[in-house]
Structure formats: structure tokens, C-alpha cells
Amino acid sequence: MRLSRLVSRKVFPSLAAALILIAVAATLVPVSAPVSAAAKGKIVLAWHAGFASRWLDPQEHDGTATPDNFFTAIHDALIKNQGTQLYDHLALAEKFTMSPDSKTATFTLRKGTKFHNGDPVTPQDVKFSYENYRGAKADVFKKRTERIEIVDGSTVRFVFKEPFLDFPYLFGTANVAGAAWIVPEKYYKQVGADAFKQKPIGAGPYKLVSQEPGVKVEMEAFDGYYRPVNVKQLTMVSVPEAATRVAMLERGEADIVYFVPGELISRVAKLPGVTLAPVLSGSFFVEFPGFQDPKNPFHDKRVREAVSLAIDRKGMNQAETAGMGKVTGNWINPDVQYAIEWPEFPRNVDKAKQLLREAGYPNGFDVEWLTPLPTFYSRGERLVAQLREVGIRARMQTMERGIFLQRLQGGLKEFPGVQIILHGTRIGGSWSFWYEGHFKCGGFNSRDRICVKDLDGKFDQYERSINPAERKKLAEEIQRGILENYYLVPVFRHAFVNAIGPRVAQQKWQDVFPTITTGYAYPWEDLKVKD
Numbered sequence: 258m259r260l261s262r263l264v265s266r267k268v269f270p271s272l273a274a275a276l277i278l279i280a281v282a283a284t285l286v287p288v289s290a291p292v293s294a295a296a297k298g299k300i301v302l303a304w305h306a307g308f309a310s311r312w313l314d315p316q317e318h319d320g321t322a323t324p325d326n327f328f329t330a331i332h333d334a335l336i337k338n339q340g341t342q343l344y345d346h347l348a349l350a351e352k353f354t355m356s357p358d359s360k361t362a363t364f365t366l367r368k369g370t371k372f373h374n375g376d377p378v379t380p381q382d383v384k385f386s387y388e389n390y391r392g393a394k395a396d397v398f399k400k401r402t403e404r405i406e407i408v409d410g411s412t413v414r415f416v417f418k419e420p421f422l423d424f425p426y427l428f429g430t431a432n433v434a435g436a437a438w439i440v441p442e443k444y445y446k447q448v449g450a451d452a453f454k455q456k457p458i459g460a461g462p463y464k465l466v467s468q469e470p471g472v473k474v475e476m477e478a479f480d481g482y483y484r485p486v487n488v489k490q491l492t493m494v495s496v497p498e499a500a501t502r503v504a505m506l507e508r509g510e511a512d513i514v515y516f517v518p519g520e521l522i523s524r525v526a527k528l529p530g531v532t533l534a535p536v537l538s539g540s541f542f543v544e545f546p547g548f549q550d551p552k553n554p555f556h557d558k559r560v561r562e563a564v565s566l567a568i569d570r571k572g573m574n575q576a577e578t579a580g581m582g583k584v585t586g587n588w589i590n591p592d593v594q595y596a597i598e599w600p601e602f603p604r605n606v607d608k609a610k611q612l613l614r615e616a617g618y619p620n621g622f623d624v625e626w627l628t629p630l631p632t633f634y635s636r637g638e639r640l641v642a643q644l645r646e647v648g649i650r651a652r653m654q655t656m657e658r659g660i661f662l663q664r665l666q667g668g669l670k671e672f673p674g675v676q677i678i679l680h681g682t683r684i685g686g687s688w689s690f691w692y693e694g695h696f697k698c699g700g701f702n703s704r705d706r707i708c709v710k711d712l713d714g715k716f717d718q719y720e721r722s723i724n725p726a727e728r729k730k731l732a733e734e735i736q737r738g739i740l741e742n743y744y745l746v747p748v749f750r751h752a753f754v755n756a757i758g759p760r761v762a763q764q765k766w767q768d769v770f771p772t773i774t775t776g777y778a779y780p781w782e783d784l785k786v787k788d
Contacts, residue, residue, distance in 0.1 A: 296480075304493050334429070338685050344426050352365045376444070390436045430684070430685045503756075513755065546678060546707075564644065569643055597732075602747065688732050
């Protein structure tokens with residue numbers, strides 16, 4: 258039985274057993290014929306935020322799901338999350354194995370794979386991509402890897418300094434890190450990183466035709482891809498204004514529209530031939546940058562709990578997603594390894610006011626900025642209004658998504674004073690990727706905004722451990738510690754409500770949005786247009 262089947266059923270065996278299954282059950286996938294004759298038609302995607310050119314280069318992965326939208330079109334990985342497979346979908350690799358001691362991982366490249374310029378994908382490109390990688394989790398990979406061996410013309414082996422049990426999960430989860438995504442060494446060195454972002458060459462199903470930085474990316478099917486690519490032209494357009502995206506759908510200018518906000522859902526649902534796609538996706542949560550400072554009001558647990566009590570989660574879900582999201586108690590999605598279930602947090606405005614009085618804020622206090630994840634601004638506005646009911650007065654700050662993610666990586670200096678972040682993220686694979694990326698002191702996206710020494714100490718113990726039972730116990734203790742102390746305040750797991758136009762072939766919306774680890778519409782090669 259393949260491990261991917263176990264994962265897709267949300268059954269997580271011990272990690273050691275999983276790695277044995279990987280080693281024993283290496284799977285071969287046949288090479289498909291060239292696709293140029295089959296590809297036809299065009300699909301236009303109206304993207305819901307601005308573009309950042311760095312999202313075209315997997316070497317600079319942001320550690321979020323956002324770049325997946327572009328990587329999965331232009332580039333390809335050895336293994337990746339796709340469909341119901343959380344990390345072990347075979348792509349540029351036709352098989353891979355982990356050694357029983359978890360100290361080596363060996364990949365055999367699929368025969369005949371090539372980059373868009375015709376150069377073959379080689380073990381040397383794999384080695385270069387891994388050693389040159391500088392995006393999210395790069396420090397983890399470099400710290401744990403001793404060397405990379407090129408075994409022969411199609412085989413590459415990663416040798417680790419110590420057992421690296423999380424390697425396949427971390428390596429193969431595209432919305433966590435980009436180290437598995439392969440770039441052509443010769444071309445990358447020739448043009449340099451900056452020029453590569455403008456004219457990237459990958460091994461994915463689509464090759465870049467042109468781009469207007471920050472505005473539009475135009476691509477066409479790559480006839481050397483190993484899987485059939487059904488649509489000839491794929492265009493992604495940045496359209497931050499929701500009403501404009503919907504108007505494009507109405508006029509037939511867009512075939513897929515990301516993020517239909519709550520106030521437009523009923524309008525879109527009535528459009529002839531249009532299908533709503535309410536993808537149950539990432540979790541939204543509230544963060545308190547710098548709450549470790551005793552002068553910060555959020556240093557007091559009672560104030561953080563008051564914020565939680567002020568939030569109308571059911572109302573937020575109804576207004577923002579027509580009730581198609583899900584109110585949950587944990588900020589970590591329940592479909593990843595070692596995530597725990599947690600009861601819904603209640604709403605109680607009177608108790609919130611009482612806690613603020615007890616904490617010394619009978620008249621509330623001012624928050625300099627409340628910054629929501631772009632472009633979910635209406636959720637930020639609702640949170641501002643709900644906090645005001647209990648006396649916490651905040652102004653909302655908006656910015657481009659690329660800038661927002663850069664500022665997260667800049668740490669506390671980018672969020673000085675008393676601030677709140679309304680964040681949302683969708684991460685696959687393991688609970689530990691959520692923690693390391695968005696909570697751990699020194700994490701790629703958390704930096705120094707959140708530093709809880711006792712939980713970080715337990716997390717270090719978790720990473721060192723090779724005992725699945727101990728790891729599971731520590732994972733549960735850490736998550737309980739976060740939730741019981743309101744270090745992060747979960748809001749709800751949102752439905753990323755998208756819309757599919759009449760030209761796209763589908764019998765149900767899941768045919769266009771089959772990938773459970775993100776809200777996006779890849780694998781792009783599987784999309785089809787109607788005759």
C-alpha cells in the first residue's frame with residue numbers, strides 16, 4: 258500500500274513506519290507522449306492580489322502557499338503535493354527511497370525530462386538547486402545535510418548528518434519550501450538571480466511567453482512535458498479589486514476567478530454557466546507582535562483572551578464565506594500530521610470587558626495598526642469593529658501581499674509598538690511546518706515577533722527526537738500551550754471561494770480545484786476547455 262493513500266485518508270502511521278513504506282514501495286510512473294498536438298484553447302485566471310516577481314523563482318520561496326500558483330505552472334519538483342497526496346507525488350523523480358535509518362534519501366530522475374530551453378534535467382541541476390536554495394527552510398536543509406552525491410546519470414542521493422525523519426514531508430510540501438523545485442544550473446548562473454525572475458526557465462507544464470511585472474504572466478503549453486497539457490495558453494492577471502474580477506467573469510474576460518468575497522457570492526452564484534468553488538482552505542488567526550514586552554498590553558494573557566472573546570467567528574464565517582468555511586479551535590488545519598482537535602472558542606463581550614478591567618484597561622486601549630493578510634481586508638474591518646465593542650481601538654493597515662510577506666520576514670522591527678496581525682495560511686504535511694514557519698523564534702516568517710522559550714525548547718526536543726510516540730506527545734503539548742495561553746488566537750478555517758467560468762470543462766468544482774493542500778487550481782496541465 259502506498260503511503261500517499263494512507264495520508265489521503267487522514268491516517269498517519271508512525272513516521273518510522275511511513276519511511277519504511279517509502280523505502281519499500283517506490284512507485285514508477287510512465288512517461289507520457291509529447292503534448293503539443295493535444296493542447297488547445299486558452300484559460301485566463303484573475304488572481305486576487307498583486308504579483309511579486311520573486312514568486313517565479315523557487316530559489317526564493319516565501320514559505321507560504323502563494324508562490325505555488327506560479328511554481329506549479331512554470332517549474333517542477335522531484336516530489337510535491339498534488340491532489341490528495343500531501344508531499345509524495347512523483348514528478349521529476351520517477352521513484353525515491355528513504356533509508357531505514359533516515360540518514361539518506363535517494364531519487365531517480367524520470368527519463369527524458371527537460372527544461373523549456375531543451376536542456377535535460379540532470380542530477381547536477383538537482384544538486385545545484387538544493388545547494389543554492391535560499392528561501393524558506395533553507396537553514397533547516399543546510400543544517401541537516403552533510404552532502405549530495407551524484408550516483409549516476411539519473412540518480413542523486415542526499416546524505417544527512419543525522420536521522421532526518423521530516424525530510425520527505427518538508428522537501429515535498431511545496432507551500433512550505435522550494436528546495437525540491439529544480440532550476441537549470443547553466444542558465445541560472447548565466448543570467449543571474451535577478452534576470453532569472455524576469456525570464457525564468459523551468460521544467461513545468463507551461464513556459465513563460467511574457468510578463469508585465471506585478472500585473473500579468475502569459476504562458477503556453479510546454480510540448481516536452483512528461484504529462485499531457487490540455488490547454489494551450491494560460492494567462493494569470495493581477496486583479497486586486499473583487500468587483501473587477503467578477504465583472505471580468507461576467508464579460509467572459511476571465512475563466513477562473515480567485516476569492517469571491519462574501520458580499521458578491523450570491524451575485525456570482527446566479528451567473529449563467531458559472532460554478533462556485535468553495536475550497537475549504539487555510540486557517541485565519543490573530544497574532545500579537547512583541548507581546549513579550551511587559552509594556553505591551555498583550556503581554557497580559559487576560560488581554561489576549563479578551564481579544565478571543567470579542568471575535569464573532571460564526572458571524573465572520575457567514576459574512577465572509579456565506580457559511581461555507583468552518584469554525585475550528587486550532588489555528589493548525591486538522592488534516593496534517595499530529596495536529597490536534599480543539600473546541601471552538603466562545604464569544605462573550607461582557608467577559609472580554611471584565612478581563613480588560615482586571616488587566617488594568619477599564620477604558621480599553623489603542624492599537625496602532627491591525628494588518629490583515631492581503632487582500633482579505635473586509636475580514637480586517639470586521640475584526641476592527643468587533644474589538645472596538647470591548648474597547649480595543651485599532652486602525653486597519655493595507656498593503657500589497659508581496660510587501661506584507663517581506664515585512665513578516667523582517668521581524669518585529671517591521672511591526673513596532675502595539676499591533677495586531679490577522680494572518681491566514683495553508684500549510685500541508687506536518688504541524689511542525691506551521692510552528693516553525695509562523696511561531697518559532699527565528700522562524701522564516703515568524704522571526705522575533707513571537708518568542709516563547711519553553712515552547713521553543715520543546716520544539717527543539719521534538720526535532721531531535723526519532724521516537725514517533727515522543728514526537729506526537731511533544732506536538733500535542735506545544736499546541737495546547739499555544740491555545741491555552743492565547744499566544745495566537747484562531748478565528749476560523751475559511752472557504753477560499755472561487756468561481757469557474759463556462760468555458761472551463763468540469764462536472765464538479767473539485768475537477769478544477771482538486772489539490773487539498775491549497776486553494777489554487779493546479780495541476781494546471783489537467784485543466785481543460787470545452788470544445
